[in-house]
Amino acid sequence: MTEDSRAVEISNVANVTMHGGAHAWRRRRESVIYALLVLLSLIPILTTFGIIYVLFSQAFAFFMEVPIMEFLMGTKWSPLLIPRSFGVLPLLVGTLLVTVAGMFIAVPVGLGSAIFLSEYASPRARRWLKPLIEILAGIPTVVYGYLALLFITPIIRSIFPQANAFNALSAAIAVGIMIVPMIASLSEDALAAVPSSLREAAYALGANKYEVITKVVVPTASSGIAASFVLGISRAIGETMIVTLAAGATPNLTLNPLESIQTVTAFIVQISLGETPWGSLAYKTIFATGALLFVLTMLMNLLAVRITKSKGRF
Amino acid sequence: MTARVKIDDLCAWFGDQQVLYDISTSIKDRAVTAIIGPSGCGKSTFIRCLNRMHETIPNAHRTGQVLIDNADIYDHTVDPVTIRQRIGMVFQKPNPFPRMSIYDNVVAGFRLNGTARRVNLDQIVEESLRQAALWEQVKDRLKEPGASLSGGQQQRLCIARALAIKPEVLLMDEPCSALDPAATHRIEDLIHKLKKNYAIVVVTHNMQQAARISGDTGFFLDGTLVEFGRTKGIFTNPKDKRTEDYITGRFG
Ligand SMILES: Nc1ncnc2c1ncn2[C@@H]1O[C@H](COP(=O)(O)OP(=O)(O)OP(=O)(O)O)[C@@H](O)[C@H]1O
Ligand SMILES: [Mg+2]
Numbered sequence: 001m002t003e004d005s006r007a008v009e010i011s012n013v014a015n016v017t018m019h020g021g022a023h024a025w026r027r028r029r030e031s032v033i034y035a036l037l038v039l040l041s042l043i044p045i046l047t048t049f050g051i052i053y054v055l056f057s058q059a060f061a062f063f064m065e066v067p068i069m070e071f072l073m074g075t076k077w078s079p080l081l082i083p084r085s086f087g088v089l090p091l092l093v094g095t096l097l098v099t100v101a102g103m104f105i106a107v108p109v110g111l112g113s114a115i116f117l118s119e120y121a122s123p124r125a126r127r128w129l130k131p132l133i134e135i136l137a138g139i140p141t142v143v144y145g146y147l148a149l150l151f152i153t154p155i156i157r158s159i160f161p162q163a164n165a166f167n168a169l170s171a172a173i174a175v176g177i178m179i180v181p182m183i184a185s186l187s188e189d190a191l192a193a194v195p196s197s198l199r200e201a202a203y204a205l206g207a208n209k210y211e212v213i214t215k216v217v218v219p220t221a222s223s224g225i226a227a228s229f230v231l232g233i234s235r236a237i238g239e240t241m242i243v244t245l246a247a248g249a250t251p252n253l254t255l256n257p258l259e260s261i262q263t264v265t266a267f268i269v270q271i272s273l274g275e276t277p278w279g280s281l282a283y284k285t286i287f288a289t290g291a292l293l294f295v296l297t298m299l300m301n302l303l304a305v306r307i308t309k310s311k312g313r314f
Numbered sequence: 315m316t317a318r319v320k321i322d323d324l325c326a327w328f329g330d331q332q333v334l335y336d337i338s339t340s341i342k343d344r345a346v347t348a349i350i351g352p353s354g355c356g357k358s359t360f361i362r363c364l365n366r367m368h369e370t371i372p373n374a375h376r377t378g379q380v381l382i383d384n385a386d387i388y389d390h391t392v393d394p395v396t397i398r399q400r401i402g403m404v405f406q407k408p409n410p411f412p413r414m415s416i417y418d419n420v421v422a423g424f425r426l427n428g429t430a431r432r433v434n435l436d437q438i439v440e441e442s443l444r445q446a447a448l449w450e451q452v453k454d455r456l457k458e459p460g461a462s463l464s465g466g467q468q469q470r471l472c473i474a475r476a477l478a479i480k481p482e483v484l485l486m487d488e489p490c491s492a493l494d495p496a497a498t499h500r501i502e503d504l505i506h507k508l509k510k511n512y513a514i515v516v517v518t519h520n521m522q523q524a525a526r527i528s529g530d531t532g533f534f535l536d537g538t539l540v541e542f543g544r545t546k547g548i549f550t551n552p553k554d555k556r557t558e559d560y561i562t563g564r565f566g
Contacts, residue, residue: 122372197407200370204365204398205475207423215425
C-alpha cells in the first residue's frame with residue numbers, strides 16, 4: 001500500500017466511526033495500544049544497552065589493572081595460574097584458526113549448494129531442499145560438538161596419528177558444517193533475487209548456462225553472497241559449544257590445527273563454570289574477553305550491512 | 315525481397331498449456347515485420363521461438379520448424395548458442411548488466427563466451443554505439459555503469475549490445491513500451507536505419523508504431539496467426555473481421 005492510499009483508507013475509517021462517542025473511544029484505545037507497543041519495543045533496546053553497559057564497565061575495571069596493550073599484544077594467557085599473564089593472543093589466534101578453517105569448508109559447500117538450489121534444482125526439488133536446509137540450521141550446536149568429538153576427531157586421528165584428542169581442526173570442521181546452511185540459505189536468497197531479465201539478456205547474447213551463472217548471476221549477487229560469508233564468520237567467531245567440546249582448553253599460540261587450543265568463547269565458558277571468586281581479576285577477564293568478542297562480531301555484522309547496502313542495487 | 319526466416323507449423327507450450335497453434339509464415343530480409351495482438355495472445359512466445367529463447371524456460375517446449383536460410387534452427391545438430399548469436403534480441407524492459415560499464419555492456423556478448431581476446435573491442439564498441447545512435451552521448455563516459463543512463467539510452471545500449479555480436483536477424487519485444495515519446499521516436503528512427511542491413515521483427519502494442527515502421531504485419535489472437543500481410547493492406551483493408559476489430563480498437 002502506498003502512503004497516499006493508506007491515508008485515504010484511514011480517513012475513510014475515521015469517517016465511518018465519526019458518529020457519536022465511538023470516535024473518541026477509538027482514539028483512546030489506539031493511543032493505549034500505541035503506548036504498549038512502544039513499551040514492548042523498548043525492552044530489547046534497553047536489554048541490549050544494559051548488556052553493553054555491564055560488559056564494558058567490567059571490562060574497563062579489568063583494564064584498570066591490566067594495561068590494554070599487554071592484553072592485546074601479550075602472547076601468553078594464564079589468568080588463573082601464577083605467574084599470571086593476560087596476553088589474549090593465544091585465545092584470539094585459536095578463535096581465528098577455527099574460524100578460518102571452518103570457512104574453508106563452509107564457503108565452497110554453502111555457495112555450491114546455493115548455486116545448485118537456485119540455478120540447477122527443479123522448482124519441485126527446491127521446494128523440498130530449501131526448508132530442509134533451514135531445518136539443518138536449527139540443529140543445536142551441542143549436537144555438532146558431539147559429532148566433532150565422537151566422529152570427526154577419530155577420523156582425523158586415524159589420518160594424522162600425531163593429532164591431539166582435542167584439536168582445532170575437528171572443531172573447525174564441525175563449525176564449518178554448522179555454518180553451511182546459513183551461507184547456503186542467504187546466498188540462495190541473493191542469487192534468487194537477481195532479476196531474470198539479466199539471465200535472459202545473457203542467454204540472448206549466446207552465453208551458455210555456466211557462463212550465465214559465473215559471469216552474470218554470481219557477480220550480480222556478489223554483495224549478498226559476501227554478506228552471507230561475513231555473517232558466517234561472525235557466527236564462527238561467536239560459536240561456543242563446539243569449540244568447548246572439541247577444541248580443548250589449552251591456550252596455545254599455534255597455527256597448527258592438529259593441536260589442542262582454546263578459543264575466546266571456550267575460555268569464557270571455562271571461567272563461568274569454575275569457582276572463580278566474584279569480582280576477582282580472573283572473574284573480570286571474562287568481561288574483557290567478552291567485550292573483545294562483542295567488538296569483533298559487531299564489526300563483522302556492520303561490515304555485512306555495509307556490503308549489502310553499498311552495492312545491493314540491481 | 316527474399317525471405318530470411320521461414321516458420322512452419324510452429325506450436326508452443328508452457329507445461330501442458332498450448333499457447334501457439336500451427337503458425338506458418340515468413341520474415342523478409344532487410345525489412346521490418348511487426349507483430350501485433352492483444353496481451354497474452356502469444357507474441358512474445360512466438361519471437362522467443364525464433365531464437366530458441368523459449369526453451370530456456372523450465373517445462374517449455376515447441377514443435378514445428380523455424381528455418382533460417384533454409385536450415386532448421388531446431389535441428390538436433392544445431393547449438394542454441396550459435397542460433398542466439400545469429401538472431402539477436404532486445405527486450406521490453408531495458409536490461410543492461412548493472413555491474414558492467416557502458417563499454418563492457420556493449421561487448422558483453424564477447425566477454426560472456428570468452429571470445430573478447432579475438433576481436434578489436436574498441437572498434438566494436440564505437441561501431442555498435444554509432445549504429446544504435448548512442449555514441450555521441452556516451453563516448454566520454456564509457457567507463458560509467460550502464461545503469462547510469464536514462465531509460466531510452468539504456469534501451470539503445472541494449473540494442474548496441476545486440477548489434478555488437480553481428481546478428482543476421484534482430485527480434486525486438488515491445489522495445490519502446492518503457493519509453494517516453496521522444497525516446498520512442500529515436501528508437502523508431504533507429505529501426506528505420508537498421509532495416510537496411512537486418513531482418514527485424516518488432517512486437518508492439520502501438521498500432522501507429524506498427525504502421526509507421528513495418529513493411530509486413532502479423533496479427534495474433536489466442537495463439538493463432540489470424541492475418542499476415544503487407545502492413546498497408548492490414549491497416550487499410552484487413553481481410554479478417556477480428557483484425558479489423560482489433561486495429562480499430564473495437565476489440566474485446
Ligand atoms: N513463463 C511462462 N510460464 C507459463 N505460461 C506463460 C509464461 N509466459 C507466458 N505464458 C502464457 O503464455 C501465453 C502467451 O504469453 P506471451 O507472453 O507470449 O503473450 P504476449 O502476446 O507477449 O502478451 P503481452 O502483450 O502481454 O506481452 C499467455 O497465456 C501467458 O499466460
Ligand atoms: Mg509479451
